[in-house]
Amino acid sequence: MVLQAFWIALITFLGKADYWLGTSMFGRPIVLGPLVGLALGDLSKGITIGLSLELIFMGMQAIGASIPPDIIIGGVLGTAFAITSGKGAESAITIAFPAAVLSAFIVNLFYGVITPIMARWADNAASNGNYKKIERVHIFNGFLFDFVFAVLAGVAFYVGGSAVQSFLNAIPDVIIDGLQVAVGILPALGFALLTQMIISKQVAVYFFVGFLLAAYLKIPVIGVVAFAIALLAIIYSVSSFLPKNGSLEGGDNDDF
Numbered sequence: 001m002v003l004q005a006f007w008i009a010l011i012t013f014l015g016k017a018d019y020w021l022g023t024s025m026f027g028r029p030i031v032l033g034p035l036v037g038l039a040l041g042d043l044s045k046g047i048t049i050g051l052s053l054e055l056i057f058m059g060m061q062a063i064g065a066s067i068p069p070d071i072i073i074g075g076v077l078g079t080a081f082a083i084t085s086g087k088g089a090e091s092a093i094t095i096a097f098p099a100a101v102l103s104a105f106i107v108n109l110f111y112g113v114i115t116p117i118m119a120r121w122a123d124n125a126a127s128n129g130n131y132k133k134i135e136r137v138h139i140f141n142g143f144l145f146d147f148v149f150a151v152l153a154g155v156a157f158y159v160g161g162s163a164v165q166s167f168l169n170a171i172p173d174v175i176i177d178g179l180q181v182a183v184g185i186l187p188a189l190g191f192a193l194l195t196q197m198i199i200s201k202q203v204a205v206y207f208f209v210g211f212l213l214a215a216y217l218k219i220p221v222i223g224v225v226a227f228a229i230a231l232l233a234i235i236y237s238v239s240s241f242l243p244k245n246g247s248l249e250g251g252d253n254d255d256f
Helices: 002-015 029-039 043-057 071-085 089-127 131-170 173-198 201-215 221-241
Strands: none
Touching: 002 029, 002 071, 002 131, 029 043, 029 071, 043 071, 043 089, 071 089, 071 131, 089 131, 201 221
């Protein structure tokens, strides 16, 4: 159990690495889920649960000063407890959302207390022209953030396994059945939130073409992707023949 808790902490550390190494997308449930499954000896369930949580958390993004639920802590602990309890994706959702929301409060606390202290250190270094110290403060702040949440995830997994197991066993079957329905609905909501962010008049038609190909012509996803690549190549080829400034270049027209 201690070794498993260590692996959970290490996987969380990897997921949080964006905060000091830069954006790498390691924190997505579709990446962390299989890693948790591999660490706990059930890779196939880790992949399945990670994919389910990815679809659900897909539309959650930080906008401005708002902090969304922490998908890294939620994804790791949700997948880990679902595997160790022997339950499916519905139990992962039951655990992932509360864990993600609680972790978001801790993130806000870190940003409100620790990060301002680090910012003052960086300001003092900037006033002295010490850019090396600014870099060290930035890296240390991200590393400390990463390390704190890795420890929290490892400890939560170690002390919470039996409690979570008892909690899941106490849930009535009707609630579990309802969560199974939610597992099927929430991915659609995640896609809708994502589409709302990226949709525009220019790309909407391509979205619906892909939907029609998959829904009515029964073309598999790989076929739709191949069709999209071919269509993109055609559009690029046609655009290369069009004038760049909206008017044709050349000499005088002798027909008039």
